[in-house]
Amino acid sequence: MSESTTTVSRREIAKQLASLSWPLIGLNVLNVLALAVDTAMCGRLPGAETVLVGLGFATQLVFLLMVAMIGLTVGTVASIARAHGAGDRDRVTHTLAQSSQLTVILGLLVGVIGQLVAGPFVTLMGGSDEVRAVAENYLHPLLAGTALPYLSILYAAALRGVGNTRLAFFVALVINGLNALFNYGLILGNFGLPALGLRGAAYGTVLAYLCGVTLMITLLVRDHVPQLTLKLKWVQLDKSMAKQLIAVGWPAAFDMVVLNAAFLAIVGMLGRIDELAVAAHGIGLRVQALAFVPGMSVSQATGALVGQALGAGSVERARKVLAASIVLCVAIMTTLGAVIVAAGPMIVAVFDVDPASTLGLLSLDWMNVLGYGMPMVGLYIAYVGLLQGAGATRVSLRINLMTTFGFQIPASYILGFPLGLGAWGVWAGFPLAFVFKGMLAHRAYKRGTWAVLGTRP
Secondary structure, three states, rough: OOOOOOOOHHHHHHHHHHHHHHHHHHHHHHHHHHHHHHHHHHHOOOOOOHHHHHHHHHHHHHHHHHHHHHHHHHHHHHHHHHHHHHHHHHHHHOOOOOOHHHHHHHHHHEEEEEEEHHHHHHHHOOOOOOHHHHHHHHHHHHHHOHHHHHHHHHHHHHHOOOOOOOHHHHHHHHHHHHHHHHHHHHHHHHOOOOOOOHHHHHHHHHHHHHHHHHHHHHHHOOOOOOOOOOOOOOOOOOOOHHHHHHHHHHHHHHHHHHHHHHHHHHHHHHHHHOOHHHHHHHHHHHHHHHHHHHHHHHHHHHHHHHHHHOOOOOOHHHHHHHHHHHHHEEEEHHHHHHHHHHOOOHHHOOOOOOOOOOOHHHHHHHHHHHHHHHHHHHHHHHHHOOOOOOOOOOHHHHHHHHHHHHHHHHHHHHOOOOOOOHHHHHHHHHHHHHHHHHHHHHHHHHHHHHHHOOOOO
């Protein structure tokens, strides 16, 4: 790269980070809103309650099956960002081709597995036969097209690796717009299309991703992004590269498994206290999903810039990226935390819940705990961006395992039951764990192992 990676100022890096982050924030918000739009449309169908329950179970299975793709994505970003930072365009192209083939293979495999486990999963999670039938009606066509959203995720990640997040945001706008149109037509029978109900939502989503991925592939094949070229030719699988991507990616994927285990533990404890606490937790999770988007987006941008810096051999620049990321993440998450606490009653009312009711008060408890813990969340996810960009995903996995099973779950139990703090105590274990996560992540940063891993060829 022509720019000296060791003389770039912190202000310039902060501008780069912000410029890379805002399209990611928009992209991730669109992903969250897409599900909300689908849910709202399906809520207008006959037997809406059963339909929404089935959609809820189906969504949980889709998220669970997404774990492997998350790992492949993290490995791809780290590899492409490092190659791009080193100015090795051939390796960028090779990585994109290999990861594209792996994504297609993974998408087909997950689609087949999903078809087999869809029904049993709903039953295992406590769904009735009627709910199971509804969920399967949605999942079967959706899972058949699994490779399409996976490719969309991959190409957005690859673009992030070379510092281009705006194109992915543009394509996401196209996908979400088409998703809304197709679903409006196929769910409810508008525009002269057949009313297919929940199955129509699946078809609409698959069609939208087909159009979006076709657009993205066309742009990449035609060198719309000079730094990232896609060659439409099936080549022999590079086993060495596949192992490298998996080695970096599997800890990040398992990180998500640990996170889901933590939330399941919380729900299990809340269920023993009060069913309304479980409902309040569900409301809080929807708030959390949106509140975490900006910080996680900055973390993703951090990973890309750190990978580029280490690929160019500049550990100092990677440190500057982290410093800028910490300031930005903590500032954003602290501001959002203050909004959550201050606007809690209004947020609860949006869900058609009386803030003064038992459910409303429990929801406010959870949102207050979440709001006050947001600064520490911001600090930790900045470090996660550094570790993932350096390919040091095993470090973040160890931290997550230690704090989740060694502190968070035991603390939630002790605070909620022996100390008698109830639901508030169970929730309090979540932000408290981030204090320890931040401390351990800072210690790992000071040790510098991430820099050694990140500068290896």
